[in-house]
Amino acid sequence: MRGRSAVSAGLAAMLALFVLAGCSSNGKNNAESSAPSASSKEPAGTASEETKTEKLDPVTLRIMLPGDKPSDYDDVKAEIEKRLADTLNVKIDITYVPWSDLSTKTQVTLAAGENYDLIYDAPWLHMNQMISAGYYEPLDELIAKYGPTLQSTRPQQMWDANKFDGKIMGVPLGIFMVQGHSYLIRKDLREELGLPPITTYDDLIKYAYAVKDKYPKLSPIVPASSDDEKGYSWAAFRQNDETGKIRSTHALNNSFLLYYKNNDGKVYNLLEDKDPTIWGWITDARKLYQDKIISPDVMSIKDWSGEFHTGKSAITLTRSFKYDYWQPNVLQQNVPTGTMENVILMDFTPGANIINYQMDNFISVPAVSKNKERAIQFLNWANEKDNYDLIEHGIPGKSWEAVGDNKYKDLITESHGLASFSMIWNPVQERYPDTDEDETVAKKDFIKNGDNFTPDILTGFSFNSEPVKNEISQYNAIQSKYYSILFNGVGDPDEYYGKFQKEAKDLLATIQQDLQKQIDAFLAAKK
Missing domain, CATH: 3.40.190.10 (Periplasmic binding protein-like II)
Structure with a gap:
């Protein structure tokens, strides 16, 4: 930041x-x-x-x-x-x-x-x-x-x-x-593999598997695992490629257990309904982890972007469209022939993205x-x-x-x-x-x-967390045990979803209800 x-x-x-x-x-x-x-x-x-x-x-x-x-x-x-x-x-x-x-x-x-x-x-x-x-x-x-x-x-x-x-x-x-965003990859490896420039998510994953096959000592992907950086977990970062289609809520920043979609002013709850898009991100992450595309050590790596800059991984996540000037210098101190490029998957069609x-x-x-x-x-x-x-x-x-x-x-x-x-x-x-x-x-x-951009229907809304501050605090403590495991594919999705649901469903429902109540009042006042 x-x-x-x-x-x-x-x-x-x-x-x-x-x-x-x-x-x-x-x-x-x-x-x-x-x-x-x-x-x-x-x-x-x-x-x-x-x-x-x-x-x-x-x-x-x-x-x-x-x-x-x-x-x-x-x-x-x-x-x-x-x-x-x-x-x-x-x-x-x-x-x-x-x-x-x-x-x-x-x-x-x-x-x-x-x-x-x-x-x-x-x-x-x-x-x-x-x-x-x-x-x-x-x-x-x-x-x-x-x-x-x-x-x-x-x-x-x-x-x-x-x-x-x-x-x-x-x-x-x-x-x-x-916010701009992209996947930062090793350009030199892509060229050595004979792959064309990457323009789709499927291309990105093909590159990751090719890296694993030819460079077995590298981890293709090392996302973030700490609760503070949950927006950089692999599945959660996927929402950036469809800006605004699915969005985290005002109540739980960067968390997709509560989420908005369809620009309809409704609060959705993942512990009540497995949204197919979010659940698809989660199950995709699980396959990548099982195939060792996402590093097996993801939960213990603290400096996850450092893995990329020291030449130990081939893909990292970034909130920009272009790497900073100092980044190639750092990479080349560790890998003299290393080069990098940004893979941008955002849709630049006017009106395609919803923002607040x-x-x-x-x-x-x-x-x-x-x-x-x-x-x-x-x-x-x-x-x-x-x-x-x-x-x-x-x-x-x-x-x-x-x-x-x-x-x-x-x-x-x-x-x-x-x-x-x-x-x-x-x-x-x-x-x-x-x-x-x-x-x-x-x-x-x-x-x-x-x-x-298409304006979010909730543009201008601010959430007062005071009525549910205790529930948010209790929920966050539970979320920290499960979120990164789910969104980086480390644990079986159904198993950890069940554990998460058992501990947090009631708390999350209370937060959802209060947030929805405030949103309804906000939208009513706009009419």
Whole structure:
């Protein structure tokens, strides 16, 4: 998800699930949305109309973001404060929280009422719970008054779909409307096997079996097995190839035990009915595991994407359309002749995919902040083009360089820039890596445009988990025992389905009923 370093390939892939995308050297993700901005043309250091006033009193904004402190933090911080000295008169103090501590640290910080002015949160983290507890400030009026660039660099679809109970509780962060995804494979092995480029799932599986036959020391497929990464289990990842046809619910993120389908506003329960598509994914995974196409050690491998980068597997899963520039370098350190390519199976027919325009990342203003107006003014400034480039990429000419109007090239391998997905991401100012070919750019441009998708009937719906929080907690503990076994084919599907059903059916039904009740009320209010 990304400040995140891309030095650790395994960690990068794991976090990509959280922030919806692949990592690059400055810790950015490639994940989510569109719309031109008039204010994006302002030169560095220029304030928006709301900030072109007499010099304001000095303020230090305290900000909490995920990940590790970037290598050029001090240089970028100094340049930001230099640009702001004669306008907003803001200094920044960023606390970076390791991903392993993020949920606990941010929750404790908010509950204690510590003095922070901006904080990263996400629906997959605990955003709904923090909103219910009253820890975040509604931002509608502040953005209307101080955030013209915030507004213009995000399409209306993004704003409308990412409110909570009708209010803006955080600035939505995303560069695409839906997450890109692909299967990353060893191109050199495909060519050695004499196979043509892969264009279908059946082709992908033929390649996997051919790898097993000719390269018996390699594991053709190593998916993820941890509960936190269940979206990267083999069967669950299959839903990406038919974006929106079957979707996980608001109640159980990335789990297909409850699911939506048909865009009909109904919640379906896998423990009550074996949907043929999902069950087909599960039984297919079982056959691949029994045939040793999926690694026999899948449940014990922690760095599953590292298996690919160290040359031990031939297929890995990624939330992007194109591998990052550092990935071939890592592979070739272990396999000098190794090359890679992305296999993209998404349907790019306009309207074929159903999405809800929901972003995975937000920057919010804690209710206790004494600098709410200045915080939004700063975010507005940060979303202007030159300032966005500085915050995301670092010092131009030192950490990176522009390539044309919409691409960039990294000049150092260390993490650089202060933030991307966690504070500023928008689809207008985002640059693509200079390694992206025209075909990749076209695919990314496609998923930037919300008009290319069919809107989910539940677009704009937010789930209040409070009534069933105990049931969700109990259910999740049970799910962690069975989900990856089922969705990676490790155990007999019928046997483990039966065990899962016996322990969790009543809990899941209660969660389903409450979710459906809230959805029915939401849809009724729209009529």
